[in-house]
Amino acid sequence: MLRKRQSLFFIAGLLFALGPACLAETLKQSAGSAAAATGNQPAMLRVGDHLDNARLHPVTRPGLYGMSEAPSGSLYGIVDGKLIRYDPKNAQVLSIIRQVDRIVD
Structure with missing residues (x-):
C-alpha cells in the first residue's frame, strides 16, 4: 500500500512540475498557427490546397x-x-x- 502511495505522489509531482512547460508549448503552437492564419507567414501547405502562382x-x-x-x-x-x-x-x-x-x- 505504501509503495503505491509513493508512486502516486511521484507521478503527481512530475505532472505538477511538467504541466506549466506543456501548457506554454501548447500556447506557443496555437499562437504560431494564429500568426500563419493572419498572413504573417505562409500557411502550411497541404494536399488539396489551391496554389498561389506567385509561390x-x-x-x-x-x-x-x-x-x-x-x-x-x-x-x-x-x-x-x-x-x-x-x-x-x-x-x-x-x-x-x-x-x-x-x-x-
Missing part, C-alpha cells in the same frame, strides 16, 4: 530531383521548399513529395 516554381526537369516524368494530368513544382505534384488545370496540390534544399532547374 509556385514549376519543375521543368524532374530528373534533376530524382523523379521521372509526372503522371498524366499532373506536373511537379516547388512551393515553400517542398517538392509537390499538382494539377495544372485547377492548381490543386495532389501530393507533397519531400523537402528540397534548393531549386536546381
Whole structure:
C-alpha cells in the first residue's frame, strides 16, 4: 500500500512540475498557427490546397530531383521548399513529395 502511495505522489509531482512547460508549448503552437492564419507567414501547405502562382516554381526537369516524368494530368513544382505534384488545370496540390534544399532547374 505504501509503495503505491509513493508512486502516486511521484507521478503527481512530475505532472505538477511538467504541466506549466506543456501548457506554454501548447500556447506557443496555437499562437504560431494564429500568426500563419493572419498572413504573417505562409500557411502550411497541404494536399488539396489551391496554389498561389506567385509561390509556385514549376519543375521543368524532374530528373534533376530524382523523379521521372509526372503522371498524366499532373506536373511537379516547388512551393515553400517542398517538392509537390499538382494539377495544372485547377492548381490543386495532389501530393507533397519531400523537402528540397534548393531549386536546381
